[in-house]
Amino acid sequence: MIFLYLFITFFEIGLFGFGGGYGMLSLIQHETVEHWHWLSSSEFTDIVAVSQMTPGPIGINSATYCGYTAVSNAGYSSSMAVFGSAVATLALVLPSLILMILISRMFMRYMNTHTVQSVFNGLRPAVVGLLGAATLLLMTPENFSLPTVNPWQFFISCGLFAATFYGTYFLKINPIRMTIHAALAGLVLLY
Structure with a gap:
């Protein structure tokens, strides 16, 4: 069914x-x-x-x-x-x-x-x-966490979001490149 x-x-x-x-x-x-x-x-x-x-x-x-x-x-x-x-x-x-x-x-x-x-x-x-x-x-919260639960993950996630938005929208960096950079930054900073 x-x-x-x-x-x-x-x-x-x-x-x-x-x-x-x-x-x-x-x-x-x-x-x-x-x-x-x-x-x-x-x-x-x-x-x-x-x-x-x-x-x-x-x-x-x-x-x-x-x-x-x-x-x-x-x-x-x-x-x-x-x-x-x-x-x-x-x-x-x-x-x-x-x-x-x-x-x-x-x-x-x-x-x-x-x-x-x-x-x-x-x-x-x-x-x-x-x-x-x-x-x-x-x-x-699964993607960004909460400032009261895990402030480090929250601020890093918000920073990666802002940097990716700025890089793709204003600097016209290729979105694929930005995705790879954000993944590497998340890997280094969050784990």
């Missing part, structure tokens, strides 16, 4: 996840951690980290890892967990595939009309909101 719920959940996320993979993260986190309790918050954070480091879109990578982990946590064998990852990945991609096939011809014809432009103008703020929500959902 978990496979059916995985398919329905990730199909809905794929259908309503505007803004790409980062926009989908808050939806994936809500469904897999809060609604279905397939994953813990810490497992989801690890999945996001691994999804960012592996090649491919973060939304699809997250769906693949979430499907595997959800089925594995439900007590199924690893071969069934692989099937769970395939179900979640297919379900996430399927709405986009169907919609792109259906609207590709009409979009090219009507893309410069006022109605279509108005729809896109309305979607842009929603995408920014989804990206902001994904950022806030990852700012948890």
Whole structure:
């Protein structure tokens, strides 16, 4: 039964996840951690980290890892967990595939009309909101600790966050390089 719920959940996320993979993260986190309790918050954070480091879109990578982990946590064998990852990945991609096939011809014809432009103008703020929500959902005590619990980890985490933001946004340093530097700094400073 978990496979059916995985398919329905990730199909809905794929259908309503505007803004790409980062926009989908808050939806994936809500469904897999809060609604279905397939994953813990810490497992989801690890999945996001691994999804960012592996090649491919973060939304699809997250769906693949979430499907595997959800089925594995439900007590199924690893071969069934692989099937769970395939179900979640297919379900996430399927709405986009169907919609792109259906609207590709009409979009090219009507893309410069006022109605279509108005729809896109309305979607842009929603995408920014989804990206902001994904950022806030990852700012948890598992990632940053708390100043009262572990002040060293809290201030180092905040410093790494600020340095990475400044480096990628203002200094235009390659995000991959910044990720490697932050990982090395975290390894040296936090352990």
